[in-house]
Amino acid sequence: MKNRFILSTLITILSFTVSFSQKDGMSSSAEKKYDNLSYIATTKELIKLVENGNKTPEVYKKLANAYYFNTQMEEASKWYGELFKLDAVVEYEYYYRYAMSLKAIGDYEGANVNMKKFATLKPEDSRAILFSKSPNYLETIEELSSDFELENLDFNSRFSDFGTSFYKDGIIFASSRGEGKLYKWNEQPFLDLYYIADDAGSAEPFSSTLNTKFHESSTSFTQDGNTIYFTRNNYFKGKVRKSGEKVNGLKIFKAELVDGAWSNIVSMPFNNDDYNVAHPALSLDESKLYFASDMPGTNGKSDIYYVDILEDGSYGDPVNMGNTINTEGRENFPYISNNGTLYFSSDGHQGLGGLDIFMTNLEDANQAVTNLGKPINSSRDDFEFIIDEFSNAGYLxxxxxxxxxxxDIYRFTRTFCTQLVSGTTVNKNTNAIIPYASVVVINEKGVEVQNLTSDQNGAFSYEGPCTKQKYNIIASKDTYIQSDQTFVVNPKKKEDVVLKLNLTPETNTAAPIGVDIVQIPELNINPIYFDFDKSYIRPDAEVELWKVIEYMRKYPSVRIDVQSHTDSRASDDYNWALSNRRNVSTKQYIIEKGGISASRLEGRGYGETMLVNRCSNGVKCSEDEHDWNRRSMFIIINR
Known part of the structure; x- marks a missing residue:
């Protein structure tokens, strides 16, 4: 068992408990050990019960949970599997735990089966929503994977070593390698803080003042090194306090370095005996303190919060980071790097298994959350990520x-892999150079990633990430028909991408009012198509929509009539509503992605009234034939 797991899973235990009685087949001894979180002792007794024929759902639940909370995922997956073989009614959370334990042993197919069941039982759960939105999450994570070199450090012990912080010329970390009484959860010594000045050196206890007979971990320091925030069990000034449920929880404490010694230890004002507050992280300007908690108002098992540190040294009220970052799982171990990026661990966002490490740009209004991919993340628990963004080195x-x-603590070095993309904008008819053309690069998610202008020699270039991805590149200039190409970055080939973008001179710059854009050669835009009974924008449609966006940017007086349609299946009323949803999503994409004013777009849905082929009601057609009717068209209103 990992001692740090106590700190992140204790919150889970408190928020998801199951009550059992002796009639469930549990001995009073096993029940007491389980309720007291003595999981190693619990498993021993429960195994004996199973061997003696006591194979009730309740026994299997507690046995699987005891292994799960001790991160013994091979055994946890085994006993969750036995539980589900009984075909008993179980709480939906067990499907999630079973999926997580299967991920941990690399059985992603089995994990996905159980995630689908979980999503069916609890469709409103944020974890179910994230899974349903990205069923191909493993491919996405593979594409996000970057070049990191990881090294398991020599100072790691056979016990739990985790939770690094930069301090002076070394690091602080927590470890259960010390002497003292054993913690009943995992039968290892309690955690203390250690300091090591050099990775190859020896670790020494950090402070006899800060280290106690209870757990200390997860530190954060002010830049001058004179103030520390740290996590400790609810133990202060020689007194142990417990919650109303008789649990000794977690709190954040602060201490100051005075004359070379740590003193003036204080408990944070937002601590509480009845909930956990842990894993402090200071913002870059030291105006905010981030942390994890299961306080009232938490979305899931634990959420990430922050408080403002006011000029007088007092603290504001805790603010939840919101449901873009926080899920109904566990979010914890926040860290703010020296470029202001928030890194944190979560088992609620889509990951490889257990806790994965994620990042988000705090200055991004949308706070998009990104998995760091392999090798930073694995099928097990990965957490307590810290990095110096300038040296591209850190620890996890x-x-x-x-x-x-x-x-174990791993040192890593990030080696940026970049791909050079270059090209030339030329006249398609004469091959003459076209200088100062606009060049826009869009990734396969429809996001504009580069906006360039070719130079006086028609040349352009940029360096982008070398993760495998398909891009669309569009070149345009006044009096020329825009040109577009697709290209793929393949990091395995390590070859630069060289492009030649051919722009054709316009022969007719005027477009008659009411003419369908797809009939105008200068645009070469196809209709966009939709999946059956869906209104979302497909990746192939994004390519065409960006052509529309670039055209409208080039001709700012143009207004477009968007006409959306369905196939003949379903009722007339249903298809009318579906076509209007498609119309809204089409226009919304152009407005949000391209920055085009909504006043320049008109249109509505026409249901199944304008079919392009024979596939009317009652006519048997192939899926491809029906596909031609599920479309949005674009009509020029004026220039």
């Missing part, structure tokens, strides 16, 4: 396979 903790002990 993981209990991945082939480690030295329980949780």
């Amino acid at each position: 903790t993981s209990n991945r396979y082939n480690g030295k002990g329980d949780d």
